[in-house]
Amino acid sequence: MLSDQIRLALEAIVGAENVSSSSTDRITHSFDATQQQFLPDVVVHAETSEQVSRIVRLANSEKIPILPRGAGSGFTGGSLPIRGGIVLVLTRMNRILSIDTDNLVAIVEPGVITGRLQKEVERLGLFYPPDPASKDFSTLGGNIAECAGGPRCVKYGVTRDYVLGLEVVTPTGDIIHTGGRTMKNVVGYDLTRLFVGSEGTLGIATQIILRLLPKPEGRKTMLVAFADIDSAAQAVSDIIRGKIIPTTLEFMDASALDCVRKTGNLDLPLDCRAVLIIEVDGDSALLDGQIQRILEIIQPLGVLETRIAETTAESEAIWKVRRSVSPSLRKLNPDKFNEDIVVPRSKVPDMIRALETISERYDVPIVNFGHAGDGNIHVNVMVDLAQSGMRKTVQLALNDIFQAAVKLGGSVSGEHGIGTAKAPYIGMELDQATLAAMQAIKKALDPNNIMNPGKIFLDESVPEPPEKPAEIST
Amino acid sequence: MDVLKTLEQYGPQLAQCVRCGACQAHCPVYLETCREGSVARGKIVLAAALLNGEVGLEDRLQQEIGLCLLCGSCVAKCPNQVPTDAIVAALRRRITHEQGLSPIGKKVATLTGSQSLMKGLIRGAELLSPLLFKKIPKTSGLQLRFSPAGLEGRTLPPIPERTLSARVPEYLEGKADKPVLGFFAGCAITYLYPEIGEALVTLLHTLGYSVVFPKSQGCCGMPALSSGNEPLLNKLATANVNAFEGHEVDAIVTACASCHGALAGHYAEKNGNPFGAEVIDIHLFLAQHGLVEHLAALPRWQKQVRVTYHDPCHLRTQGITKEPRQLLQALPQVDFVEMEDAGLCCGLGGTFTAAHPDLSRAIGDRKLGGLQKSGATAIASGCPGCIMQLQDSINRAGLQIKAVHPLDLILQAMTAPPR
Numbered sequence: 001m002l003s004d005q006i007r008l009a010l011e012a013i014v015g016a017e018n019v020s021s022s023s024t025d026r027i028t029h030s031f032d033a034t035q036q037q038f039l040p041d042v043v044v045h046a047e048t049s050e051q052v053s054r055i056v057r058l059a060n061s062e063k064i065p066i067l068p069r070g071a072g073s074g075f076t077g078g079s080l081p082i083r084g085g086i087v088l089v090l091t092r093m094n095r096i097l098s099i100d101t102d103n104l105v106a107i108v109e110p111g112v113i114t115g116r117l118q119k120e121v122e123r124l125g126l127f128y129p130p131d132p133a134s135k136d137f138s139t140l141g142g143n144i145a146e147c148a149g150g151p152r153c154v155k156y157g158v159t160r161d162y163v164l165g166l167e168v169v170t171p172t173g174d175i176i177h178t179g180g181r182t183m184k185n186v187v188g189y190d191l192t193r194l195f196v197g198s199e200g201t202l203g204i205a206t207q208i209i210l211r212l213l214p215k216p217e218g219r220k221t222m223l224v225a226f227a228d229i230d231s232a233a234q235a236v237s238d239i240i241r242g243k244i245i246p247t248t249l250e251f252m253d254a255s256a257l258d259c260v261r262k263t264g265n266l267d268l269p270l271d272c273r274a275v276l277i278i279e280v281d282g283d284s285a286l287l288d289g290q291i292q293r294i295l296e297i298i299q300p301l302g303v304l305e306t307r308i309a310e311t312t313a314e315s316e317a318i319w320k321v322r323r324s325v326s327p328s329l330r331k332l333n334p335d336k337f338n339e340d341i342v343v344p345r346s347k348v349p350d351m352i353r354a355l356e357t358i359s360e361r362y363d364v365p366i367v368n369f370g371h372a373g374d375g376n377i378h379v380n381v382m383v384d385l386a387q388s389g390m391r392k393t394v395q396l397a398l399n400d401i402f403q404a405a406v407k408l409g410g411s412v413s414g415e416h417g418i419g420t421a422k423a424p425y426i427g428m429e430l431d432q433a434t435l436a437a438m439q440a441i442k443k444a445l446d447p448n449n450i451m452n453p454g455k456i457f458l459d460e461s462v463p464e465p466p467e468k469p470a471e472i473s474t
Numbered sequence: 475m476d477v478l479k480t481l482e483q484y485g486p487q488l489a490q491c492v493r494c495g496a497c498q499a500h501c502p503v504y505l506e507t508c509r510e511g512s513v514a515r516g517k518i519v520l521a522a523a524l525l526n527g528e529v530g531l532e533d534r535l536q537q538e539i540g541l542c543l544l545c546g547s548c549v550a551k552c553p554n555q556v557p558t559d560a561i562v563a564a565l566r567r568r569i570t571h572e573q574g575l576s577p578i579g580k581k582v583a584t585l586t587g588s589q590s591l592m593k594g595l596i597r598g599a600e601l602l603s604p605l606l607f608k609k610i611p612k613t614s615g616l617q618l619r620f621s622p623a624g625l626e627g628r629t630l631p632p633i634p635e636r637t638l639s640a641r642v643p644e645y646l647e648g649k650a651d652k653p654v655l656g657f658f659a660g661c662a663i664t665y666l667y668p669e670i671g672e673a674l675v676t677l678l679h680t681l682g683y684s685v686v687f688p689k690s691q692g693c694c695g696m697p698a699l700s701s702g703n704e705p706l707l708n709k710l711a712t713a714n715v716n717a718f719e720g721h722e723v724d725a726i727v728t729a730c731a732s733c734h735g736a737l738a739g740h741y742a743e744k745n746g747n748p749f750g751a752e753v754i755d756i757h758l759f760l761a762q763h764g765l766v767e768h769l770a771a772l773p774r775w776q777k778q779v780r781v782t783y784h785d786p787c788h789l790r791t792q793g794i795t796k797e798p799r800q801l802l803q804a805l806p807q808v809d810f811v812e813m814e815d816a817g818l819c820c821g822l823g824g825t826f827t828a829a830h831p832d833l834s835r836a837i838g839d840r841k842l843g844g845l846q847k848s849g850a851t852a853i854a855s856g857c858p859g860c861i862m863q864l865q866d867s868i869n870r871a872g873l874q875i876k877a878v879h880p881l882d883l884i885l886q887a888m889t890a891p892p893r
Contacts, residue, residue: 024534027523028516033494037519045509072510073495091508111508115499136499327553 002041002086006062010044010086013054018045029087032072032079034421040067040081045089049167049175049206052088056204056451057173059086063448068204070111070139074146075338076419078199082454090141093206096120104212105164105181110141110205114148117210127215129156132415141205147197149415151248154373155281156213158415160196167207168195171446181209194441199417200452202445218284219247220291221315224298225272225305229253232274233349235298236372239278240345242297244290249373250277250322253352255359256369259328260321272304276372277322325369329380332365337381337394339401343410345375354404355379362397376414402428423458475712475748477741478704481521481564488525488561490554491518497548497558502819502837503541511538514548514558521561524568531569539565540576541830543823543837544700546791559791560743566702578825579701586693586710631666631862638668639689642675648684655759656723656751657687658714660694660733662858670858673885674729674756680888681765691717694736700824711741715748729756729881731857732824735788755789757856757880761797769804769887777893781805781883782813782850784841784864786857790817798856798880805887813853814844820855822863838867845875854880 002021010019020026025043041064046052059066065085072079081087094111101124108117114135118128131150132138138148144166149158165179168191178191195202226232229251236249252260254273260266268275280290291308309315329336343351352368355377359366370378381397383390402412402425412418412425427435439457442449497514498504504513511517511534520538523529539562546559570576575583638659648654655678663671671687678685695710714737718726726749728734738753747753760766783802785795795817803810821827821837841864845853853868853875855861865877 020534022532022534023523023529024511024520024532024538027519027529028510028538031493031519033492035493071495071498072493073498089510094508113499134495137495137497330554 002064006058006064007042009058010042010055013058014044014046014051018047019043029069029072029089030081032074032077034075034077034080034419036077036080036420038080038082039084040087041084043087043089045092047092049169052090052169052204052206053173053175055086055088056169056171059450060172060448063450065453066450067452068110068141068145068200070142070145071113071134071137073134073138074142074419075340075416076146076413076421078146078417078419078452078455079142080420082420085450088204090204090206091139093141094139097207099124099126099212100181101126103181104214106210106212107181108140108208108210110139110144110208112140114138114140114143121212122215125215127213128162128210129153129213130159130162140208140210144196144205144208145198145200146415146417149371149374149376151250151371153376154249154371155245155247160193162211163192163196163208164211165209166192166195166205168203168205170203171448171451175206176203179209183211197417199419199455201442201455203451216247216281216283218287219279219281219315220287221277221279221309221318222291222294223307223318223321224276224278224303225268226274226276227271227302227304229274229352230349231301231303232276233346233352233372235276235301235303236348237346238297238301239294240373242293244280244293244297246278246290246294246373247281248277248279248371250370251275251348251372252277252322252325252369253367255365255367256325259332259367260324262331263324263328265324265328266321269304275321277318322369325367329367329382332367333382333384335383335385337383337398339379339381339398339412340370340376340414340416341379341401341405341410341412342374342376342414343405343408345373347408347410348372348375348377350408351375351377351405351410354408355401358397358400358404361400362393364393364397366397366401371414374414375410399425418456420455423456426456426458475708475715477708477711477745477748478567478699478743479560479564481525481561481568484521484557484561484564485525487556488518488522491515491552491556492554493519494553496551496553500547500551502543502545502547502821502840503833505840506833506836507541512541514552514556517542517558517562517565518556521565524565531572536569536573536576539569541833543787543819543821543826545787545819545823547787547817547819550791563699563702563740566700567704568702570702570704575703576701576829578829579703581828582697582701582825583703583706586695586697586706631865633666634668636668638664638671638687641668641672642685642687644687644689646675646679646685646687648679649682652682652684653724654684654686654722656718656721656726657685658691658694658718658726658728658733658737658753659687660728660730660858662862663730666862667858667879670729670879670881673879673881674727677881677885677888678727681763686718686721686723688717688721694730694733695740696732696736696824699736699740700826707740711748715741718749718751723751725751725759726753727756727759728753729856729879730859731755731786731788731855732859735792739788739792755792755794755797755856757789757798757801758794760884761800765884766800766804769801769806769884772806772887773892775807775892777807778809779807779852779883780809780811780848780850781852781854781878782811782845782848783816783880784813784820784853784855784860785817786855786860787819789856794856798854801880801884802854805883806892807887808883811848811850813848813850815841816844818844820860820863820867822859824859827863834863835867835870838863839871841867842871842873846873850875852876852878852883854878854883856880 698706827834
């Protein structure tokens with residue numbers, strides 16, 4: 001519990017109505033999408049950079065953990081107050097400060113919802129591409145902390161590719177400015193890239209400068225059914241080798257198709273064991289040509305069926321197949337462990353085979369779908385934790401999954417981040433010297449370890465999760 | 475009659491919330507406050523903590539539980555369909571049960587639950603404010619919406635001279651081979667917009683139906699539910715079920731989405747439909763009985779009115795979104811256009827508007843952008859509460875748009891000469 005003195009100091013900064021240590025507010029800010037819960041000592045809502053700076057300065061001088069929080073929709077525990085302290089909520093810092101149509105730049109506060117910015121810029125004929133599944137509720141501050149991705153990243157890249165500059169409150173309370181409003185900028189270290197994906201451990205972004213693109217004129221969607229995952233993966237490689245970069249290249253493997261089939265929402269032949277959903281965008285006049293070219297490339301690969309959407313409704317029907325996967329999963333088992341491993345594009349079939357082996361080894365259903373175009377596979381281990389010993393089994397299976405991904409030249413997380421959930425596995429991928437370099441940066445910027453402590457790096461003092469393990473998510 | 479479930483009975487549904495946060499994108503209150511306690515996910519966590527004994531009914535908890543329109547937007551978009559609206563209502567009953575009624579809850583109780591209710595709504599007319607409440611007896615849940623807090627800065631429809639009860643008979647005989655329909659009107663139609671009720675009765679009678687309008691019916695109980703008053707809701711449910719008892723009706727129609735939500739939804743929450751006949755929304759009924767085709771066959775009018783539609787929450791959450799649109803599209807005098815955010819709550823939310831007038835208005839104002847962009851000169855909605863709130867938002871913005879009930883337009887098409 002915080003002393004009255006500290007609470008009063010916080011109230012002096014943001015006003016009493018924005019500081020609460022009631023059980024109610026502590027409980028409503030104790031969780032994120034991992035479903036774990038850790039109570040903070042106090043919840044503070046800030047509305048200006050100046051307030052954030054003063055709060056961080058106070059936390060630093062009193063050595064109180066401080067947790068920046070946006071929508072609280074992360075999958076790896078990034079906003080969990082595992083050591084109590086101050087949860088600093090930034091959702092009310094939600095102004096779009098400017099959209100510069102001459103220079104294609106937007107300046108926003110961290111609490112702006114990603115989908116809202118997209119809507120606003122699209123009204124002006126512009127485009128902000130990163131599209132995490134949570135874009136309708138997650139904040140740009142959170143997207144930057146986790147370096148969020150999404151289906152469109154095949155063609156357009158991830159959040160980091162759109163951040164030109166940041167205003168950051170460092171863990172000592174200083175307000176610094178990285179990058180700028182220009183495409184080119186080589187003055188000093190590229191701190192912008194350091195802060196993007198730092199999971200709120202190095203500072204709090206209070207202003208964000210984003211790069212925008214002209215909005216593509218049109219979009220076309222197609223679904224391709226394959227007899228096996230190898231053909232689908234071959235198709236992905238061949239399309240890219242054919243110098244076409246689709247906007248999205250989503251896949252569903254046999255396990256995912258079986259899941260949807262069980263709900264009766266799939267009218268694809270039974271011998272279809274893999275599906276690609278391919279979308280292209282750009283000048284309307286060129287879309288049909290691109291689709292034609294893709295069809296020519298994939299035709300030799302044992303394609304069972306292709307569907308090209310001619311209308312928005314038909315395109316919706318195709319995407320509905322993909323969106324039916326997640327809701328259908330819970331019919332398998334009540335508890336879902338959703339991992340977002342990534343492997344080199346060409347290794348997707350090897351990874352799928354490894355997943356099938358692991359599924360058999362531990363006798364647990366594993367359902368796979370995701371972004372084939374960039375090798376980012378959403379692996380869903382579906383179990384019933386009420387079964388005795390299941391928790392241990394899941395941990396062993398996850399361990400094998402991460403090992404397999406790293407062995408294939410991949411990574412344990414493509415877009416969800418490390419947080420607490422994946423901290424135990426970070427050593428599989430990063431050697432000791434690399435980890436030490438990262439920790440040296442953390443220590444230099446945050447000497448008192450107050451800024452989102454205990455995240456990313458395995459920390460023995462992290463308390464055991466009270467209920468379910470961290471990987472559970474939707 | 476005991477119709478509602480307890481908070482404990484919602485335990486399994488509480489466990490289905492996976493804390494993904496998707497509700498944040500759809501909660502009208504959260505969009506204004508940006509605070510976690512406002513949104514479904516926060517309330518579900520509080521309900522679970524309350525059941526586990528991790529938190530008591532402290533003031534902050536009561537405030538957060540009060541911040542809900544019961545609009546059901548979150549339920550419709552929840553990947554696991556957690557019924558947060560019903561859970562919040564159950565939480566409010568828990569609070570009332572242990573701590574008594576809030577000041578607003580007390581007002582609801584005095585207004586909608588007084589003895590005179592049992593004698594029939596009409597005779598209970600003791601006036602609260604002589605000017606405004608001349609025609610609205612204190613037994614109506616409406617009084618609350620016009621309580622001093624709710625009234626400040628609000629524009630109101632002119633209070634009609636004669637209530638619905640004075641305008642339509644208790645029984646109107648139709649053709650012998652056509653079904654007999656019961657009509658549950660509710661407070662807003664009876665006292666504020668009797669012309670909607672009149673339109674419904676005239677329309678059904680024109681189509682050959684016999685209409686029974688039992689005058690002993692009272693408030694549907696939505697304000698009681700919203701303020702956590704379970705005994706009162708049970709009492710009103712009993713009174714209304716009794717009102718239709720003895721009348722041989724084939725179905726009971728409603729023209730108020732909220733009344734429909736109470737009668738078809740909450741009355742049936744625990745033990746199923748307590749009425750002897752199905753309770754059905756008038757749009758659904760008319761669409762099912764061929765009126766869309768009938769309207770579409772009428773000669774088109776020269777003069778077209780551009781009309782858009784606002785989904786009342788209590789129809790949207792019941793899945794009644796297609797039928798009102800089909801009817802409007804079929805109208806000979808209407809050029810129907812969709813508006814952006816048609817499904818966004820108008821912000822009235824039963825007792826919400828009385829407890830949080832500023833928030834209620836801010837939420838209502840969110841409708842205006844899409845409405846203006848649609849170019850419509852009229853916005854239709856199947857709920858008199860929404861009509862009142864929409865008109866108020868429109869008036870405050872100084873726009874020349876009229877909020878109407880689809881029935882007004884349907885009756886016009888069927889009875890007025892084409893223009």
